[in-house]
Amino acid sequence: MMSSEIDVRGLLDSLWRQKLVILVALAANIVIAILYLNIATYVYAVTLIVTPVQPANTSLSSKFGGLAGLAGISLPTDSSADAFKLYIEGLKSRPVADALARDQWLMKSLFPNEWAADEKKWREPFSVTNSISTAVRRSFGFPVHAWEPPDGSRVQEVLQSSLNVVETRDQPAMSVVFTTTDPQFGVELLNRIHQTVDGMIKKRVLVRASDSIAYLQKKLQREAVADYRQVLIDQEAQQEQLRMMASASVSYAADPFGTPTASRYPVSPRPLYVMAFALVLGLVVGIPIALARNGWEKHRRGNA
Secondary structure, eight states, X not given: OHHHHXXXXXXXXXXXXXXXXXXXXXXXXXXXXXXXXXXXOOBEEEEEEEEEOOOOOOHHHHHTHHHHHHTTOOOOOOOHHHHHHHHHHHTTOHHHHHHHHTOHHHHHHHSGGGEETTTTEEOOOOOHHHHHHHHHHHHTTOOOOOOOOOOHHXXXXXXXXXXXXXXXXXXXXXXXXXXXXXXXXHHHHHHHHHHHHHHHHHHHHXXXXXXXXXXXXXXXXXXXXXXXXHHHHHHHHHHHHHHHHHHSSSOSSEEESSOOEEOSSOSBSOHHHHHHHHHHHHHHHHHHHHHHHHHHHHHHHHHO
């Protein structure tokens, strides 16, 4: 116990004698952290909360389900749960990215460094880092792809890296979060992503419902059994309801709970975390140097 206490006291005494070294290490890391915070690109989170659209009344379909099977009717249906799942899956899909890529304003805002406003065309941006990276990849035999103007594949890469869906436990709502350096653009982009995905699902449902109605109407012309005719009429009414919902101006698959909102403060980097890390790193670097310097000074005095 006594030797342990002496060791701790000796360690603290050694650190105190070399406190200038520790302070220099702390100061250097703090200066680096301050410089980083001044040149860092701050990223904000834009969030849109969505919930499944309330399902249409399907009691008639369930009531006559058995008769529909006997009548040889097998119709595609789009429940709200399936439509919402398709919405979530579609947020990062290539078809949605291709649709977004057709919006020139969005593309210019999404890839500003590659748009030459004076020439009104896309051009490859010059970057020393990219040039060195390309040279290194070629030297190691890695495939190097030539630059191409931004397209749907590039938009999908952005969606996959910057768009996240956060599920809330025990709640029907989900949060669609997009991280960006421009909060205002992020709000507009998230609005357009929602409109694009929901619009594509609505179009799909509208086509299927119209085809189903045409099929049911032909079936009604040939069906003589009263019960089966009633099933066909009810199914046609259900498909008409789907078509009406898909034709409406409101959302079909996902209902936004308000509008997208951007975080007030950046989510990355966080100044307090950066400064705390700088202090810890300063101690991690400074203490070993201080101990090594103290041991070297003792060794020098011993040889003297």
